[in-house]
Amino acid sequence: MDPLIRLVDVKKCYSSGPTCEIFPLAGVSLDMFQGDRVILLGKSGSGKSTFLNIVGGVDSPTEGRVFFDGREITRMSSQDMAYFRRKEVGFIFQSFNLFPTLTVGENVTLPLDLLGIRDYSRAHELLNETGLNGYWKKFPEALSGGEQQRVAIARALVKGPRLILADEPTGNLDQETGNGILNLIDKICRESDATLIMVTHSPDALWMAPRRYRLKSGVLLEEHYTN
């Protein structure tokens, strides 16, 4: 079986001039199969978000190649990259990033609209599952942080993406609420056999994945823990 995600010697540098000044990724390679889970650790500024952006087709690496299901996303046009994200990737952010202008229902159904899916039953199902079924017509500002994050998760997962990228999903929440969120992500990923890459600082989240990597000086170091 081919890996779902393959990174080959991916490098990223930010520069204002001709020379590379910041090197968040200095040659990263990684294979992940359908249903795999990975936790990404690292200090602030080590390049974790950069890594997620590149895998998710939001950002392009300076060098190296990224494959998804055999297709090379590093060769896609920005248009095709958008289509790729639309169909295959669900992002979950630390600060939720719901649209304050849209209702909860509209936030969650937006990815379906983008794909031209008119059947909203999956959106209703997910909101039920997250315990937010009465919130369909409310605006995000009326929700607590934990509730907003649950809506954001429903929005990320409603289209059934094969890849889920979560950037410190519990970073803005207290421990108890955070644990609830982690359980929710775990449950939904399991149901749909999605592949997950999650960035976290929280030791409470380590149980989510057996494989853990630490980004340090631009390279991925696998860490082995025994619980």
Added chain:
Amino acid sequence: MTIRTLLQFNFKYYRRHTLLALLCLTGISLGVGIVVAVELINDSALSSFESSVDFLSGRATNSIISTFGRIDEKHFQEIWTNRRVTAASPIVDVIANTLETDSEPIRFLGVDPFLDAPFRGWTPQLSGKDDLAAFFAGDPPGAFLSSDLMKRFNLKVGESLTALDAGLEKKIRILGPLTEDSSGGLGENIAVMDISSAQEVFGRIGRLDRIDLLVEGSVSDAFPALPPGLKITDANSRKSTLTAMLYSFQLNLAAMSLIALFVGVFLIYNFSMFSVLSRRQDMSLLLTLGCDSRSLVLAFMIESVVLGALGSLAGVIFGYSIAAYSVGKVSSTISQLYFLVNNLNVGLSLRILGIGVAVGFVATAVGVTLPALEVAVTPPVLGLKRQSIEDRTKSARAYLFMGGAAFFIFSCLSVWASRNSIFWGFASAFGMTTAFALFTPGLLSPFTHYLGVVFKKSHRLLDAFLAARNIGASLSRTSIAVAALAVALSMTIGVDTMIFSFRTSVYSWLEDALKGDLYISPDTTKWDHPLPETLIKKVEADPRLDSIERYLALDVYLQGRPVKLRVIEPEILEKKARFKFVGGEESHKAWSQIIKGGVFISEPLAFKFNLKVGDFLTLDSPDGPKNFPVVAITRDYSSDQGTIQMDRSVYISIWKDDRVQSIALFLKPGASIEDVRKSVAALFKGLERTIVSNHEMRERVLSIFDKTFAPTATLKGVSLLVALLGIATAMMAILLERSKEIRVLGYLGLTPTEIGKMNVYQGLIMGVASFLIAAMCGLLLTYIIVYAINYRSFGWTIDISVNKWIFVETLGLTMAACFVSSLYPSFKLMRASSAASIKEE
């Protein structure tokens, strides 16, 4: 924290947002520019007219004019020999076009050089014997021209000038320039001829237009009694009567400039408020860091002074250029409609400069200081959250709506009050516009919401759905821009519908009043060029004609104010034309009474002089004042000063004046109009220029009508432009404030094109919203303009007719313009969103 730090802070902000700074300045300068341009044009028309009156009066203390247009030569002797008169000069004063100076008419002055010498510096020095002979008895007659005119049209001594008198060609020999010292800088096209040649060339034998006088002491002592029908004036009273004629023209411009100013102030406010509000976060941070709110507000006030100064300066320059550009058109309109003005000079006066700068400053100061104050008094914690502004807008919406309702009621009451003063008419228009501007947030919010619901339901226009929601979410920005555009558009719709209704009314009046198959009607009717008697005799003799109607229009004075007297032939018109009598006059009765010495008066005249059917009006005649009963009030749009119509035979019997300025030809059934036209045109040289068909005659009147409203179009365009800049800034504002949300859209898989399209939809939706609001407001404005402004100032009834094409055109134009103004922000957005990574807070 010192003011200097804060100012540096603000300066850096503008340096980083150069485009914004430019938009802001453009908004201010356009607003100021419109006002300055209108003032400049008004000023230059008036001052050029006044200097021309002064110039023509020369050293004369007084002039004698006729209350019905002509002075019999025989009166001169009596006036000249008056002991108190030190000098008197008889003048023939005719304006005519010439073939050589096509678009510029020339004022031909017929003088007696010896009698006129004490009055003017420019009387030509007659040098040689040849000159003298040519001047007094030349064939063709000779004339001296203002040197500037000769230079501009490259006219040479000895060449001939072809003056068009009633359209007929009259040759005049150029004898030379008027002496330089005096005619230089006078800015008027003048030709000086011998008085008797002028009388002969221009068909005024035995008659004078004016007698200039040098009188010692009081005039009323000198002339205890003048011959009947004559009137003594001086330069000042002449200025003021004629300036009063410009009233309607200036009213038109003033109304436009007021509305443009309104839009302008709105936008300046919009721009500066945006520039402050987009720094809201920074300001709140500064407050949190311990900056006191007094210095914060002060820093912003200083900023507004700088912006206001720069913007006003640019605005004055801009206004000056518009004025300089359009002054030619304006002067030809004024010449055509009111009196001759040549070579208008646009001169910037301190007053105008003051007005322009004040407008720029006040609007900028209000626009910057108000929001800065608001931020300063808001606790910094709340200020940090962008959403709190929108929350506040939400609650403000209800208050604004109630304010709008108050203005609406005020506007309706003002319509009622306008019967007392026209001021209330303007107040009403202003109130209505303000009302709708205040309604805007309240209307925009549900509109975008339901529009969003519709787009969402359609499952297709996802970008349009997001766009609608974005507008609804940024109401504090978008509603100002939409309101400004709506104000500009409703002005467009209101004024256009008024002009269209007016034009339709004029057209149907023309259709009823002008029934001749052909007209011999020189353009120059207003310059009083009578048609030669031989011409009329020859035309009348044509066997294909059923009848002709002779027509004469002259300026007479009614209670000291100039009005038009139209001398008509009722026997013919009753059969051929359809007059619209106001107030349901029985038409056969009116026609039979005018023959017996009654007069018809036009609506404006009835309105101005408060006359009703059955009243009497008094006109001066050679036999002293005469009373005429008003037998009917007619619809007549030919003059805003008002017209009196009188039977030709009644006129001739009293005034002993059988001039004819134009004739209408009614053909027998079956006669070919083209054939008659050709054979009549062959009778006299130049007649082909003045013989026109019924259709051409109507077109000619309508083209004058259109010219009157031409400045309106320019101003309308500028204020529309100002408003569209507002839309562009509002979109930039959304872009700046919602950039993070837009990036999240990228994460969800919106392509750059889709994001760009979403932004374009935002512009279009704002355009549609503005248009819908403007359509309602514009129609109401039409009624206000027609009933509370137009009727109150001129007294004529206009039937309101709504033209759907005005709406279609306005909508099309708005959409196109909104599309264009959304292109740049969309382009920026697309570029930004193709590298769509997001920063976490």
